[in-house]
Amino acid sequence: MTDNVQLEVEHLTMRFGGLVAIDNLSFTARKREITAIIGPNGAGKTTVFNCLTGFYVPTEGRLTLYANDGPRLLERMEGFRIPRNNGVARTFQNIRLFTGMTVLENLVVAQHNQLMEASAFSLAGLFNLGRYTSAEKEALETAKFWLNKVGLYEQADWNAGNLPYGSQRRLEIARAMCVNPSLLCLDEPAAGLNPRESAELNVLLQSIRDDQGIGLLLIEHDMSVVMKISDHVIVLDYGKKIADGNPEAVKNDPAVIRAYLGEDEDDELPPEVAADLHLDPNA
Ligand SMILES: Nc1ncnc2c1ncn2[C@@H]1O[C@H](COP(=O)(O)OP(=O)(O)OP(=O)(O)O)[C@@H](O)[C@H]1O
Numbered sequence: 001m002t003d004n005v006q007l008e009v010e011h012l013t014m015r016f017g018g019l020v021a022i023d024n025l026s027f028t029a030r031k032r033e034i035t036a037i038i039g040p041n042g043a044g045k046t047t048v049f050n051c052l053t054g055f056y057v058p059t060e061g062r063l064t065l066y067a068n069d070g071p072r073l074l075e076r077m078e079g080f081r082i083p084r085n086n087g088v089a090r091t092f093q094n095i096r097l098f099t100g101m102t103v104l105e106n107l108v109v110a111q112h113n114q115l116m117e118a119s120a121f122s123l124a125g126l127f128n129l130g131r132y133t134s135a136e137k138e139a140l141e142t143a144k145f146w147l148n149k150v151g152l153y154e155q156a157d158w159n160a161g162n163l164p165y166g167s168q169r170r171l172e173i174a175r176a177m178c179v180n181p182s183l184l185c186l187d188e189p190a191a192g193l194n195p196r197e198s199a200e201l202n203v204l205l206q207s208i209r210d211d212q213g214i215g216l217l218l219i220e221h222d223m224s225v226v227m228k229i230s231d232h233v234i235v236l237d238y239g240k241k242i243a244d245g246n247p248e249a250v251k252n253d254p255a256v257i258r259a260y261l262g263e264d265e266d267d268e269l270p271p272e273v274a275a276d277l278h279l280d281p282n283a
Helices: 045-052 081-086 103-109 112-118 130-149 165-177 195-212 223-229 247-251 254-261 271-276
Strands: 005-016 019-030 034-038 060-067 070-073 088-090 183-187 215-219 232-237 240-245
Touching: 005 045, 005 215, 019 034, 019 045, 019 215, 019 232, 019 240, 034 045, 034 195, 034 223, 045 060, 045 088, 045 183, 045 215, 088 165, 103 130, 103 165, 130 165, 165 183, 165 195, 195 215, 195 223, 215 223, 223 247, 232 247, 232 254, 240 247, 240 254
Parallel strands: 034 215, 034 232, 088 183, 183 215
Antiparallel strands: 005 019, 005 060, 060 070, 232 240
């Protein structure tokens, strides 16, 4: 039953004082699938990511990651161990690259933990022992692989801060992939992209899903991305799950339309949102 499950979230609740940001949320994300979490502003999407990646300790609930070597309970781990030992990588709403480093250096630094272990925390590195040099070579190979994959090989020596915005977004994804995660969490990767860059992002995310065989969790407001590439969509509103299914079912769900529209029957969806949800304007 759990064969294909990458992540199982059970009864997750996150309170900030009196505010319930996530309210008894359960869902499953599968391997080789893109699972989107959508919902209006403040619905609790980023808080879910912050619980999964150790930025917040959930108030209640269980978060089970099915890594290659068995299940892990993420909510019981110290935050820094989640990306380091447990295969959950993420990108952020606001790009967080090392802008003063080159594109290649950003990808090598991402592998710092593996390199530190191989260097026995510096001694092997200092004396240039074999184990360290082969780990260093491997880190460079991994970095080059991902540079190729995201189409930035030619820009390897550029300062990351000088890349165009869309390329910076792709570099962030490459950096997250350099730690060889089981689960990749992407927080609004299409924000600020033009239509061509969005289309390139779709291709990249689909190829990570298909070629790496990992689970992807995607927070995204751009419905053209969500509806095109997601296998599974979860909709949150005020911290509660209001829909869970395939994109087709979710976009026609009255509760979802109401969440975006509001309760007032006289309201109308802005034309671009209606178009993204593919709603019939004459309905
Ligand atoms: N550290 C915090 N302390 C207090 N309240 C918080 C904290 N983090 C999030 N919240 C609150 O939790 C709720 C959910 O926020 P969250 O950022 O998860 O929403 P979101 O769905 O990601 O929104 P957006 O689409 O605007 O990014 C909001 O009311 C927010 O103000």
